[in-house]
Amino acid sequence: MAKRIDVSGLTAYYGSHKAIEDISMTVEPRSVTAFIGPSGCGKSTFLRTLNRMHEVTPGGRVEGKVLLDDEDLYGAGIDPVSVRREVGMVFQRPNPFPTMSIFDNVAAGLRLNGNYRKAELNDIVEKSLRGANLWNEVKDRLNKPGSGLSGGQQQRLCIARAIAVEPKVLLMDEPCSALDPISTLAIEDLIGELKERFTIVIVTHNMQQAARVSDRTAFFNLAGVGQPGKLIEIDETERIFSNPSVQATEDYISGRFG
Amino acid sequence: MSTAAVAHKRPSTLRGARLPSWSPWAIAAGSIAAAIGIGAAAGLHSRVQWGVIAAILFVLATYGIAARVEGRRQAKDRVATSLVWVAFLLAVVPLVSLIWVTVQRGVKVLDVYFLTHSMGVVADSQPGGGIYHAILGSLEQVGLATLIGAPIGVLTAIYLVEYGRGRLAKAVTFFVDVMTGIPSIVAGLFILSLMLMLDMQPFGFAGSLALAILMMPVVVRSTEEMLKLVPNELREASLALGVPKWRTILKVVLPTSIGGITTGIMLAIARIAGETAPVLLLVFGNQFINANPFEGAQASLPLYIYQQYSNSAGANAAYDRAWAASLTLIAFVMILNLVARGIARWKAPR
Numbered sequence: 001m002a003k004r005i006d007v008s009g010l011t012a013y014y015g016s017h018k019a020i021e022d023i024s025m026t027v028e029p030r031s032v033t034a035f036i037g038p039s040g041c042g043k044s045t046f047l048r049t050l051n052r053m054h055e056v057t058p059g060g061r062v063e064g065k066v067l068l069d070d071e072d073l074y075g076a077g078i079d080p081v082s083v084r085r086e087v088g089m090v091f092q093r094p095n096p097f098p099t100m101s102i103f104d105n106v107a108a109g110l111r112l113n114g115n116y117r118k119a120e121l122n123d124i125v126e127k128s129l130r131g132a133n134l135w136n137e138v139k140d141r142l143n144k145p146g147s148g149l150s151g152g153q154q155q156r157l158c159i160a161r162a163i164a165v166e167p168k169v170l171l172m173d174e175p176c177s178a179l180d181p182i183s184t185l186a187i188e189d190l191i192g193e194l195k196e197r198f199t200i201v202i203v204t205h206n207m208q209q210a211a212r213v214s215d216r217t218a219f220f221n222l223a224g225v226g227q228p229g230k231l232i233e234i235d236e237t238e239r240i241f242s243n244p245s246v247q248a249t250e251d252y253i254s255g256r257f258g
Numbered sequence: 259m260s261t262a263a264v265a266h267k268r269p270s271t272l273r274g275a276r277l278p279s280w281s282p283w284a285i286a287a288g289s290i291a292a293a294i295g296i297g298a299a300a301g302l303h304s305r306v307q308w309g310v311i312a313a314i315l316f317v318l319a320t321y322g323i324a325a326r327v328e329g330r331r332q333a334k335d336r337v338a339t340s341l342v343w344v345a346f347l348l349a350v351v352p353l354v355s356l357i358w359v360t361v362q363r364g365v366k367v368l369d370v371y372f373l374t375h376s377m378g379v380v381a382d383s384q385p386g387g388g389i390y391h392a393i394l395g396s397l398e399q400v401g402l403a404t405l406i407g408a409p410i411g412v413l414t415a416i417y418l419v420e421y422g423r424g425r426l427a428k429a430v431t432f433f434v435d436v437m438t439g440i441p442s443i444v445a446g447l448f449i450l451s452l453m454l455m456l457d458m459q460p461f462g463f464a465g466s467l468a469l470a471i472l473m474m475p476v477v478v479r480s481t482e483e484m485l486k487l488v489p490n491e492l493r494e495a496s497l498a499l500g501v502p503k504w505r506t507i508l509k510v511v512l513p514t515s516i517g518g519i520t521t522g523i524m525l526a527i528a529r530i531a532g533e534t535a536p537v538l539l540l541v542f543g544n545q546f547i548n549a550n551p552f553e554g555a556q557a558s559l560p561l562y563i564y565q566q567y568s569n570s571a572g573a574n575a576a577y578d579r580a581w582a583a584s585l586t587l588i589a590f591v592m593i594l595n596l597v598a599r600g601i602a603r604w605k606a607p608r
Binding site (some may be wrong): 083 | 432491497
């Protein structure tokens with residue numbers, strides 16, 4: 001059920017500003033790919049082009065191709081809504097729906113899309129919460145509001161919400177940057193489990209995290225302020241962290257950047 | 259404690275001299291007493307003049323005393339505090355006195371008979387009669403106006419916040435701003451000109467149309483602000499689940515802001531419930547009960563108040579009825595506000 005992503009010649013704009021330029025890469029199914037790089041280098045923008053969330057921003061547009069198992073996400077007649085059902089997303093800050101209970105939050109994707117059977121719903125919610133390692137903590141208070149959970153629990157709730165709709169790919173935009181080390185560990189363990197079922201792409205500022213969770217790592221950089229971000233290299237995580245082929249990558253990883 | 263210990267104790271740099279906590283009250287009492295003395299000595303009879311003198315004395319005395327004891331910064335702080343209090347009192351005094359006078363004069367004839375009978379068999383100068391026809395007219399006109407104005411207003415706000423880009427949105431915003439400033443009599447004249455073109459007699463629904471025009475911009479503005487308060491992350495979270503935009507708005511954005519939107523609509527209703535001018539032009543007023551807003555002149559509460567006062571020919575009975583009707587109108591608006599607050603609290607995201 002996990003799918004491969006093939007990006008070729010992708011350039012994204014905010015209005016007239018070119019945010020990322022000419023990015024090509026392959027993301028393998030059932031693996032974790034980490035994006036690292038300095039702030040403003042376009043990691044998040046690139047991530048958002050992978051499920052057509054980039055164009056939600058006013059002025060956002062994209063050139064190039066993103067193939068999801070041989071189907072171009074930016075091809076003619078592709079419905080961005082269907083794309084987002086296949087490619088789920090977890091955001092930097094936990095954002096459970098404040099008006100909904102824990103149960104409703106997890107069920108939100110199915111309910112709002114309207115394609116579910118009532119009898120299945122309980123099972124799907126339990127399965128998703130178990131999948132997000134949250135079931136044991138919330139099983140007694142499924143009807144309580146989701147915003148009452150701790151930050152780390154909220155983020156796992158958001159992951160449960162994302163996997164409840166059974167996407168093929170899961171994009172994570174710095175999912176741990178607002179969390180403490182223990183919650184971060186919980187999410188990292190979870191990522192390790194989730195990659196059995198999904199293709200995972202994660203943006204992170206934490207290089208140890210990239211080294212811990214990812215199979216492949218991509219390094220992004222930009223030539224200067226106002227310049228578009230570019231993909232410098234993508235390789236096996238071990239190679240990137242031990243013997244990268246580009247000097248800039250080594251400088252960034254070893255902290256000798258700039 | 260020995261004298262040596264006192265000598266060795268250094269003065270605290272963090273703790274300055276403070277006026278005792280009762281000092282504002284003492285200064286206030288002193289200023290009032292002084293103001294009464296000055297007023298009596300200068301032969302001023304107006305209580306307002308005494309009050310102004312007392313307020314000025316209070317601010318000056320506060321500054322002087324605090325500056326001497328506590329220092330200039332604390333003195334300025336106290337002056338600012340007392341100015342805020344004075345402003346608060348200036349705002350509250352007329353409000354409380356308005357409600358007080360209305361209640362005092364309104365309760366005289368306000369009873370079940372008054373609420374359930376019309377003016378059909380009573381001359382304006384006679385006692386008796388009631389406001390049933392006016393309540394009925396007000397409820398129907400305001401209700402119909404809300405049915406027209408609120409959905410259009412909310413949908414316009416949704417367009418402006420969620421979809422509107424470019425020149426159309428700018429134009430809509432501009433016209434909403436212009437509409438906010440339309441005097442109510444002009445909205446009435448607009449509908450009246452249509453009625454004259456179509457050769458129609460006054461009827462309740464015409465008033466509703468004018469009230470809807472007045473209500474719409476208020477609803478648009480308040481709903482817009484509420485929708486803007488919904489964090490963008492929630493919209494993105496929903497979109498990223500593969501939910502279409504219209505469903506996201508319907509199921510995530512609106513439920514999150516429904517409390518504020520309801521409050522805005524209720525306040526807009528409260529505003530149009532007291533409009534007299536367009537109702538005077540379009541609904542005309544009626545002594546009898548007319549439950550059909552689509553045919554024939556109707557009464558309405560603000561119009562009833564105006565007509566009782568102007569047609570009373572000095573009869574106390576008519577004045578009493580006008581006050582009682584005012585009290586009913588205020589109570590209606592207040593109940594609406596309370597309901598709005600209740601809904602806002604009940605629906606607030608937890």
